[in-house]
Amino acid sequence: MLVTxxxxxxxxxxxxxxxxxxxxxxxxxxxxTKRYPGNVTALAGLTIDIxxxxxxxxxxxxxxxxxxxxxxxxxxxxxxxxxxxxSHDVAASGERIRTLTGxxxxxxxxxxxxxxxxxxTHLGRMSGLPATAAKERAAESLRHVGMYEERYxxxxxxxxxxxxxxxxxxxxxxxxxxxxLDEPTIGLDPAGRRxxxxxxxxxxxxxxxxxxxxxxxxxxxxxxxxxxxxxDGGRLLRSDTMTSFTxxxxxxxxxxxxxxxxxxxxxxxxxxxPRRSGRRGLLVRIDGxxxxxxxxxxxxxxxxxxxxxxxxxxxxxxLFRDNGDEEEHxxx
Amino acid sequence: MxxxxxxxxxxxxxxxxxxxxxxxxxxxxxxxxxxxxxxIIRALYWHSLRSAFGIGRGAKAKIVPFLMFALxxxxxxxxxxxxxxxxxxxxxxxxxxxxxxxxxxxxxIFVAAQAPELVSRDLRSHVLPLYLxxxxxxxxxxxxxxxxxxxxxxxxxxxxxxxxxxxxxVSATGGSAIWxxxxxxxxxxxxxxxxxxxxxxxxxxxxxxxxxxxxxxxIIAIYLFLTWTLSTILVNIAQQGxxxxxxxxxxxxxxxxxxxxLGGLISPFTVLDGVRQWLGGTNPGPIPPPGNVGILYGxxxxxxxxxxxxxxxxxxxxxxxx
Numbered sequence: 085m086l087v088t089x090x091x092x093x094x095x096x097x098x099x100x101x102x103x104x105x106x107x108x109x110x111x112x113x114x115x116x117t118k119r120y121p122g123n124v125t126a127l128a129g130l131t132i133d134i135x136x137x138x139x140x141x142x143x144x145x146x147x148x149x150x151x152x153x154x155x156x157x158x159x160x161x162x163x164x165x166x167x168x169x170x171s172h173d174v175a176a177s178g179e180r181i182r183t184l185t186g187x188x189x190x191x192x193x194x195x196x197x198x199x200x201x202x203x204x205t206h207l208g209r210m211s212g213l214p215a216t217a218a219k220e221r222a223a224e225s226l227r228h229v230g231m232y233e234e235r236y237x238x239x240x241x242x243x244x245x246x247x248x249x250x251x252x253x254x255x256x257x258x259x260x261x262x263x264x265l266d267e268p269t270i271g272l273d274p275a276g277r278r279x280x281x282x283x284x285x286x287x288x289x290x291x292x293x294x295x296x297x298x299x300x301x302x303x304x305x306x307x308x309x310x311x312x313x314x315x316d317g318g319r320l321l322r323s324d325t326m327t328s329f330t331x332x333x334x335x336x337x338x339x340x341x342x343x344x345x346x347x348x349x350x351x352x353x354x355x356x357x358p359r360r361s362g363r364r365g366l367l368v369r370i371d372g373x374x375x376x377x378x379x380x381x382x383x384x385x386x387x388x389x390x391x392x393x394x395x396x397x398x399x400x401x402x403l404f405r406d407n408g409d410e411e412e413h414x415x416x
Numbered sequence: 417m418x419x420x421x422x423x424x425x426x427x428x429x430x431x432x433x434x435x436x437x438x439x440x441x442x443x444x445x446x447x448x449x450x451x452x453x454x455x456i457i458r459a460l461y462w463h464s465l466r467s468a469f470g471i472g473r474g475a476k477a478k479i480v481p482f483l484m485f486a487l488x489x490x491x492x493x494x495x496x497x498x499x500x501x502x503x504x505x506x507x508x509x510x511x512x513x514x515x516x517x518x519x520x521x522x523x524x525i526f527v528a529a530q531a532p533e534l535v536s537r538d539l540r541s542h543v544l545p546l547y548l549x550x551x552x553x554x555x556x557x558x559x560x561x562x563x564x565x566x567x568x569x570x571x572x573x574x575x576x577x578x579x580x581x582x583x584x585x586v587s588a589t590g591g592s593a594i595w596x597x598x599x600x601x602x603x604x605x606x607x608x609x610x611x612x613x614x615x616x617x618x619x620x621x622x623x624x625x626x627x628x629x630x631x632x633x634x635i636i637a638i639y640l641f642l643t644w645t646l647s648t649i650l651v652n653i654a655q656q657g658x659x660x661x662x663x664x665x666x667x668x669x670x671x672x673x674x675x676x677x678l679g680g681l682i683s684p685f686t687v688l689d690g691v692r693q694w695l696g697g698t699n700p701g702p703i704p705p706p707g708n709v710g711i712l713y714g715x716x717x718x719x720x721x722x723x724x725x726x727x728x729x730x731x732x733x734x735x736x737x738x
Contacts, residue, residue: 157549179551183450187549195541197473209459210550212450221446228443254546259446291443 108171109133110262110294111156116165118151118318126151128318129165134296137310138288141298148318149298150190153264156296157187170262183212186255190266190298194247196240200231203239204253211258218257225253228291229283245276252283256293263287265297269304281308338366338379339392350382370395456552457560464564468530477533484526485572491515492576496583507584507597510699511577511604512692517702519573520685523615524640526572531619532632534561540627544735558620558732562725565620569612577604607692614684614717617724624731643683650679651686651703672704679703680713687716 111134158178208218285308470477654675680686680703690713
């Protein structure tokens with residue numbers, strides 16, 4: 085593909101000053117495999133390399149995201165292969181890794197009858213903070229996630245969005261160098277999702293904490309990520325920086341009332357490869373700024389009645405279809 | 417506030433050193449000490465010990481534990497008052513059996529109500545992965561919980577004994593009387609340790625079976641109450657039956673049938689009393705002296721305890737794993 089990217093991706097710096105490009109990987113796995121009893125393969129020889137910054141871990145449900153996170157925390161032994169987190173081997177230094185890492189689980193994990201402050205303070209102590217430091221760090225974490233005003237309320241009275249923030253605060257309380265967030269936007273309404281993503285993006289950019297955020301919705305987290313890792317059936321589908329991803333993950337939806345065939349031919353002649361979508365729709369891969377112009381000009385030249393021209397983010401499922409169609413994957 | 421776009425550097429004021437970005441959130445990294453695994457277990461121990469008495473929770477959570485504690489102390493306080501008014505009278509309660517009808521009842525309620533407070537709540541709200549993602553090992557959590565609940569049971573069992581002791585010696589005359597009380601107190605406190613260790617383990621392993629507090633309380637209460645009733649019935653039936661030729665006579669009062677001596681093996685409370693008598697306790701308890709089968713009570717105690725510990729370890733090896 086002949087695309088020139090105008091500017092290099094703004095890779096966010098890790099904790100060290102000015103080490104954006106050359107820093108050691110935050111996470112590195114080598115042929116990581118996890119098989120559960122009953123011949124269920126959750127991870128099949130996964131080799132990834134995650135750099136500092138915000139990394140999206142994308143995959144459908146059951147793709148192995150949660151299994152990977154548990155292995156990275158040293159909670160689950162891999163069947164084979166190895167993984168290194170913040171330069172520590174998961175098999176040998178699980179405790180050390182868990183000192184440096186904050187984890188936000190996917191499911192609900194909050195007791196309803198304690199206050200936000202009590203809960204986060206207690207988990208701060210469980211992270212190894214002395215009593216006073218745990219109190220201070222809890223207040224600070226709650227402030228950063230925007231729960232300072234509500235911190236003396238019982239957790240059971242919080243909304244779903246507030247609960248997600250408390251879960252994030254408890255991951256943040258130990259001042260980790262790495263955050264592992266498992267589906268942080270699950271169960272949230274669109275506004276809640278957006279503010280959670282903003283929060284994650286701020287933590288990654290301004291707190292100097294590397295973040296791995298898992299999601300089954302590519303379109304959602306690609307907005308805040310520097311790097312994406314796509315897994316399916318426990319295998320790596322793709323791992324790349326965000327710019328090269330949006331290149332393939334963005335398409336133009338064109339809908340005309342008539343003359344679809346003519347438009348396909350015309351666009352083909354102009355160097356694009358449109359795909360039919362429905363009876364009157366076309367999908368055109370966006371290869372930079374000029375794609376829109378080409379499509380517009382083609383439609384204008386043909387004099388077709390244009391119904392819709394819309395940029396779309398493709399779903400993970402489409403990436404699977406395009407990249408992993410050579411084999412059927414077992415479910416993890 | 418300063419613009420944080422990397423490209424534009426505002427003239428003069430603050431020269432942008434490297435990638436330094438000034439932001440209004442003011443996130444500060446933690447530079448203080450980080451405590452190790454032992455300190456984390458200790459923190460969890462104290463947190464759990466407090467919650468065993470409802471401290472750090474609402475007023476309602478304190479009712480049952482403190483009521484049971486007060487109930488347990490009451491006889492010792494009555495003893496102190498009685499002895500103060502009638503100096504020279506003997507102590508009205510024994511240290512090793514305390515009140516053997518009251519103590520199992522109080523402990524049954526305390527364990528059934530409070531063991532779920534320590535473990536079922538965390539299971540219910542699925543908070544365990546948060547503990548596991550911290551720098552501790554898988555079994556550190558049940559270890560801290562077990563230590564905390566054992567300590568909680570110890571407090572409920574031992575403080576009344578100390579009140580009993582102090583209430584007795586303040587009315588005692590002469591050093592030899594005080595020494596006699598001290599000598600009687602020490603085995604009594606030892607027996608209470610055996611109680612606390614076993615009951616805490618039973619309570620926690622049963623409570624860890626379910627995240628529903630009410631169920632957990634029910635399971636513990638039913639187990640302790642049913643076995644207690646069963647043991648009492650068996651002992652009573654056996655004592656009423658005809659005495660066979662191979663029954664060993666015990667004490668001056670006649671013979672205790674074998675069934676009565678074995679009947680106590682079913683309930684943890686009567687096992688504890690059997691151990692007490694096997695170890696040399698002579699005060700009357702809920703079961704007759706076990707005599708030559710006394711060692712079975714010792715074995716039963718250890719077997720019960722081992723089963724509870726193994727069960728607890730197995731439970732927490734699995735929970736939150738997959």
